[in-house]
């Protein structure tokens with residue numbers, strides 16, 4: 053509903069002054085939030101335009117070298133410039149693995165959320181509780197648990213060998229596959245929870261109405277359930293895709309040194325690489341990627357949101 | 362009633378098979394101690410083109426029976442036949458039965474027109490047929506102007522019409538309506554009652570209508586099934602249900618009733634000779650499958666009893682007028698009987714009439730012919 057413009061309407065005046073007061077009341081929190089979020093970002097942005105110190109840190113001298121180095125690679129001996137393949141490979145791997153992880157968690161999380169949402173009300177909290185159990189253990193420990201399962205002398209390989217299905221262990225550890233398994237495992241709850249939240253609100257008599265009107269199960273899913281839980285799908289995808297893009301621990305443990313992701317590359321620059329400006333520039337690149345992804349989500353939602361409440 | 366041999370063979374005698382035939386349907390929810398018998402051995406036949414109403418108090422199993430017919434639940438025992446075909450185990454999308462839900466269940470992400478075309482699309486009808494039918498349906502429920510509105514921007518009455526059009530568009534053999542009018546205000550409800558009845562006549566589709574409003578049931582139905590606690594107590598036309606209620610529950614659920622005690626003198630066929638407390642003898646038809654004996658309860662509707670002044674011997678009951686309630690179209694008289702119970706009579710008002718009775722006056726009640734109806738007990 054559109055509220056008619058009426059400048060001297062006493063009610064709207066009162067509402068306006070109340071709104072103003074609310075703003076004032078929340079001002080301290082807003083200031084802290086703004087400082088805490090934009091402060092570090094600003095520092096990172098400034099660092100990306102400075103020169104690298106010899107033993108790490110930055111030298112306060114303006115330079116675009118860092119940004120140049122994100123995309124290009126300059127040979128220190130002959131000074132020739134080539135495209136920074138390594139960076140692009142890592143970037144591409146990050147985007148690709150995050151995307152696939154999002155798809156897998158969606159494929160696994162959707163039926164899970166549907167299952168929980170269709171349980172009797174009193175049983176639902178138990179299922180939700182079980183979903184959150186993995187959060188009780190430290191991320192690092194959970195990741196090492198996966199490592200134990202998929203390494204060459206791990207559960208799967210030993211099991212398959214004992215059963216005589218394979219005679220040589222399958223190399224799973226230190227591959228893209230390993231990173232994907234790890235990220236899927238870690239981020240699955242982040243997909244299930246928002247999906248569940250929107251499925252719980254779904255009016256199941258709409259599903260019955262669709263069946264009643266001759267829809268098959270497949271049609272009910274595509275024409276009724278998916279459009280109506282779309283906000284949950286989008287929220288879950290964002291919650292999985294963004295942290296996946298910046299994942300650090302999982303690729304470090306399961307990808308070894310060989311299969312780096314953006315997070316590891318950044319860590320390398322701030323650590324052993326002693327190139328803080330490059331690390332900062334890569335961080336800003338990551339941020340830009342996240343923003344681009346978010347924008348895409350927002351635009352696709354808006355296009356369909358004529359239909360979603 | 363003719364017993365139908367029911368396992369889906371076509372009945373060679375009847376020209377049309379019954380639209381719906383439920384044979385000894387039982388539905389239980391839960392197990393063990395928590396077991397609820399929502400439907401307890403229910404049998405009924407609903408004819409083609411009939412406006413059939415399920416009437417009963419909350420929790421008596423009306424919705425459960427509709428859900429079994431629609432296919433959302435399966436009966437625990439018994440079978441449901443749609444035009445002589447056993448549909449008990451078919452899923453909802455394979456039954457030519459559509460439902461108008463109590464909360465309408467319109468698809469919120471679709472326009473009015475899209476809601477109405479949904480069933481037709483699912484049936485794979487050709488595009489131009491869908492377009493034409495949606496247009497016809499919109500015209501039928503007078504919603505042409507709002508075809509591109511989203512359904513959450515409609516009033517209750519409008520939503521109701523869309524739900525109806527959506528369910529009618531695929532031309533089902535049977536339309537189920539679960540208290541479709543209960544969310545509407547009184548005036549709109551009255552209008553929709555007439556429209557619904559009109560729509561049923563126009564489309565010629567069998568309607569099974571659920572309500573717990575007795576007035577609604579009486580005005581709209583060809584036949585009514587009165588239910589209580591998972592059982593069907595009586596099936597009949599509105600007149601039969603009102604004039605010859607089968608038992609005390611039906612009598613008190615529909616309309617206002619006075620219960621009196623009578624003595625059975627003799628039973629001849631489906632009629633009984635009764636002796637009233639005044640000593641007068643009257644004849645009453647009997648409810649199905651019931652042979653009364655000794656002292657039994659009978660019902661007298663308020664408008665079938667007349668009030669006369671004075672405590673003369675000609676009355677069937679004597680008492681003191683306790684209360685006069687003026688209702689516009691008619692007047693109700695509450696009479697206190699010697700046994701301290703209250704008897705109510707009702708008479709239609711005439712124009713310019715002044716009240717002939719006053720409170721505290723001694724009065725007699727005279728039953729009109731055939732006013733007394735024996736109840737099953």
Ligand SMILES: Nc1ncnc2c1ncn2[C@@H]1O[C@H](COP(=O)(O)OP(=O)(O)OP(=O)(O)O)[C@@H](O)[C@H]1O
Nearest residue numbers: 390391397399418419420421422423424425426573
């Ligand atoms: N899914 C279910 N699980 C357990 N019990 C149920 C279920 N559905 C219905 N019941 C029970 O079955 C009985 C009949 O319910 P039903 O919904 O058919 O009543 P109703 O006549 O439609 O009532 P109302 O007028 O309130 O809608 C009630 O006692 C109800 O509690």
Ligand SMILES: [Mg+2]
Nearest residue numbers: 423424425539
């Ligand atoms: Mg109900």
